[in-house]
Amino acid sequence: MKKVDVAILGGGLAGNLLARQLRREVPGASVMVIEQSHERGWKVGESTVEIAAHYLGVKLGLSTYLYDQHLPKNGLRFFFDTDRRDATLTQMSEVGTDRPPPTPSFQLDRARIEQDLLRMNTEDGVDVRVGAPARNLDLDARTFALEGETIGARWIVDGTGRASTIARMRDLRLPMEAVHPIASVWGRYEGVRDFDDVPDRAWRARSRYVARSLSTNHFMYPGYWIWFIPLGRGVTSVGIVGEKHVFKRGSRTPEGFLSLVREHGAPAAMMEGARPLDLEGFTQLAYATKRFFHGGERWALLGDAGAFHDPFYSPGSDFISLECDFTTDLIRRELAGEDVTDRARTYDAFMQFRYDATLLLYKDLYPCFGCYDLMRVKLNFDLGCYYNLWLDPIVKGEHLDEKFLMSELARGPETLAALEHFSKLFQRAREHLVATGAYYEKNLGEYNVGVDCLRHWLEEVGTPRKRRQIRERTEEVFNYGRREALKLLGEDDGKTLRLDELVPA
Secondary structure (H helix, E strand, C coil): CEEEEEEEECCCHHHHHHHHHHHHHCCCCCEEEEECCCCCCCCCCCECCHHHHHHHHHHCCCHHHHHHHCEECCCEEEEECCCCCCCCCCCEEEECCCCCCCCCCEECCHHHHHHHHHHHHHHCCCEEEECCCCEEEECCCCEEEECCEEEEEEEEEECCHHHCHHHHHCCCEEECCCCCCEEEEEEEEECCCCCCCCCCHHHHHHCCCCCHHHCEEEEEECCEEEEEEEEECCEEEEEEEEEHHHCCCCCCCHHHHHHHHCCCHHHHHHHCCCEEEEEEEECCCCEEECCCEECCCCEEECHHHCCECCCCCCCHHHHHHHHHHHHHHHHHHHHCCCCCHHHHHHHHHHHHHHHHHHHCCCCCCHHHCCCHHHHHHHHHHHHHHHHHHHHHHHHCCHHHCHHHHHHHHHCHHHHHHHHHHHHHHHHHHHHHHHHCCCCCCCCECCEECCCCCCCCCHHHCCCCCCHHHHHHHHHHHHHHHHHHHHHHHCCCCCCCCCHHHHCCC
16 A cells, blocks of 8 residues: 555646645645546646635746746726616726735646646645546545555545545535525637727726736626626636526526626627637536544535635635645644644634635625626625735734634624624615616726725735724724715715724615
């Protein structure tokens, strides 16, 4: 029997990133990656945001590679249409940056980065096996068969994507159809129109000539959104995510997908003359897991092998980054002789908390998506929370401090209650705007840079801050969300509330 310290099932993005991190941080550990497919195809999940970009650049030393082989990203950008879906791109109201983002992020060609990581890991001493699946997995014994050989592993990590090998063996998968029923169809295209090749100088000038084409561009509609993500070398990812009623019979065929896109004036214009390369889709996107890590049984789930909620705001690679960090720490400690059972429970509880908190950004809120005046508030509010509450501690490395995590978990119910409160406030504002006929009122001609909550304190992120300072910024962001939502409702009372007044009991 061949023995290894860590066997990673799946040689996609998650599995390869973990293997690279282990070679860098636990160099004495023997690592095997098993990838059954010889082909590295395009995959959804091309857009990264700040947590993932920090992990890739700082933890894994991939900054030069990313700038050399992939595209820098100019933030998230959102466009809003009329109720007839006939506005031109330059007429649409817009939320999006007017300068390069302060924290880098990237648009990834998933096929390229996965192939490159397999090569890098092989060169770095990882035992990479491509072309044969792991069979007869015995999770209790931590053994499996590979090309006629029995492999024994001290740790087994599942990076098999939606196949979710371990989650299905242990009955961990939790369906989310009743909680967040959304679907998606997407494809890759050549010849998509360039967002920056628009002969409207005033429109280009309002974003200070920042390249819109490098953003993750969202066209926003009630109940759904359409993405345009550049992948480099003339290829663009285009997809639709939405409530299930949005997708007609045949939407998951190349002709049906294009027909659906062509019902929207500006997206249709972007796709004129585009040539399809592939098409994929899921009839249900969201699902959860009962557990991400098990210290006693020495296994972990990464990325889609564990859970997924929604691609809006591109959180998938953020979650992979956290899971890889936690898994690497558990393996390092356990190989050094530490009992990691309790620490694994803490890491698991935090991942469950992060999943629940992130889900509240989307659940029941898709009907809000088509309204510029409302989404302007929500997008600024969500970005302020992300930088202050989620990105900041990870940049400082606090997420691997068990005491810090315990304090975050102790405040978890308060955080979830606050997010639930604002979700209901935004839903109430939508109902009011629909009832008064004002839902589409500001969808043409408006522009917002999306940093209303960050303007005067962005430079604080990642620096030493006391808990009091973090709470003050949270209070600012929450007051912004409350005040702007109440203005839409015609109920603004002009008050600035303390945090304990903003969060419902």
